[in-house]
Amino acid sequence: MTAPRRKLASVLDGDAALRVGLDHLDPDYIGCRDTRHWWETMEDYHLVDTDQVGIQPRQGHSKYVRRVIECQRCHTRRVEAYSIVERQGWTMLHSIGATYDYPDGYQLKGLPSGVRSSAELVRGLIFDRMQERPRKRAPRKTSRPA
Numbered sequence: 001m002t003a004p005r006r007k008l009a010s011v012l013d014g015d016a017a018l019r020v021g022l023d024h025l026d027p028d029y030i031g032c033r034d035t036r037h038w039w040e041t042m043e044d045y046h047l048v049d050t051d052q053v054g055i056q057p058r059q060g061h062s063k064y065v066r067r068v069i070e071c072q073r074c075h076t077r078r079v080e081a082y083s084i085v086e087r088q089g090w091t092m093l094h095s096i097g098a099t100y101d102y103p104d105g106y107q108l109k110g111l112p113s114g115v116r117s118s119a120e121l122v123r124g125l126i127f128d129r130m131q132e133r134p135r136k137r138a139p140r141k142t143s144r145p146a
């Protein structure tokens with residue numbers, strides 16, 4: 001049977017394509033892929049009409065809540081949409097989706113279909129680069145014990 005071998009080969013090809021793509025990314029973008037985004041709220045939770053939230057209205061819902069956050073490192077913007085749900089008198093915001101607006105160059109283009117970013121490869125890239133970096137030499141001591 002050749003199917004498992006072919007599957008492994010495509011995984012390896014995907015890793016190679018991903019590693020090459022990651023290698024060309026801005027270091028800030030690699031940082032966000034490694035330790036996640038540094039989110040800061042740009043527009044706090046606020047009521048919006050259905051047409052402002054960009055979703056199809058659901059039965060019984062005409063008002064939604066939106067929040068906009070932005071990464072302070074890479075400047076990715078995330079627009080979050082919520083419906084207001086009341087349960088036993090408590091207000092709850094039920095997530096109904098989010099859209100991302102990435103800066104140019106953040107997203108990896110031209111990857112084989114089905115290949116997604118891999119945290120293992122991102123960490124490996126950072127580790128490899130640290131090994132390649134020349135080490136700072138400690139100042140040599142000139143005095144000798146008498």
Ligand SMILES: [Zn+2]
Pocket residue numbers: 032036037038071072073074075076
């Ligand atoms: Zn970021």
